[in-house]
Ligand SMILES: Nc1ncnc2c1ncn2[C@@H]1O[C@H](COP(=O)(O)OP(=O)(O)OP(=O)(O)O)[C@@H](O)[C@H]1O
């Protein structure tokens with residue numbers, strides 16, 4: 001395994017509403033993401049997961065620390081616009097223009113990258129096929145698609161630029177359990193077929209067994225525990241992870 005991204009001692013602090021107060025959204029996080037792995041980030045609401053995702057895709061700048069992209073030890077991959085990391089959000093409606101057809105939504109990143117409309121449209125059908133959706137959806141608007149279909153469309157849009165890293169931030173939270181399982185299965189197969197890494201953010205520890213290669217448990221902006229998913233689930237080291245596992249067993 002080779003390293004794709006090094007996150008070293010990264011913090012993101014915000015000024016609070018009370019004078020002098022500091023919100024430590026991300027507080028000294030260090031880890032490495034490897035090529036072609038699914039890395040789960042688990043934590044309760046407010047633990048800093050989305051802030052970490054925004055730092056990785058460059059929507060936020062760290063207060064301190066460094067993020068270093070390594071692409072097979074060649075040029076930093078951020079310099080290649082076609083492989084920018086892609087972020088898929090919990091609520092697809094917030095990231096999709098309701099007045100655009102699916103054809104235009106899935107090809108938007110390609111068009112922004114300078115791809116001519118005709119060429120982008122020609123690839124749209126194949127992009128939907130990658131997420132196991134029928135090309136019939138291309139002419140529809142978002143409100144004519146189900147929640148699960150919209151998340152697949154959001155994934156297809158992310159895949160359009162062949163990212164080295166796809167970040168899925170709570171993308172199954174609004175879906176029923178069987179649709180959630182189908183999306184996880186899809187991500188697993190895309191990891192293989194696209195050869196990309198996936199940072200899978202969730203607060204649901206019970207979904208990552210048999211799915212994520214490694215997991216980091218976050219609380220209050222910091223990583224409490226990190227390791228192979230099977231070992232963390234079988235032999236959790238931090239009291240917080242034990243508490244999370246117990247909550248799942250009794251739910
Ligand atoms: N722009 C901001 N300004 C001030 N505080 C912020 C900002 N963004 C996030 N925070 C705070 O940083 C902390 C971490 O937020 P974040 O959204 O990263 O958590 P999360 O783990 O994604 O939570 P959730 O599971 O609810 O999505 C929270 O206390 C949040 O209120």
Ligand SMILES: [Mg+2]
Pocket residue numbers: 049050051169170
């Ligand atoms: Mg979040």
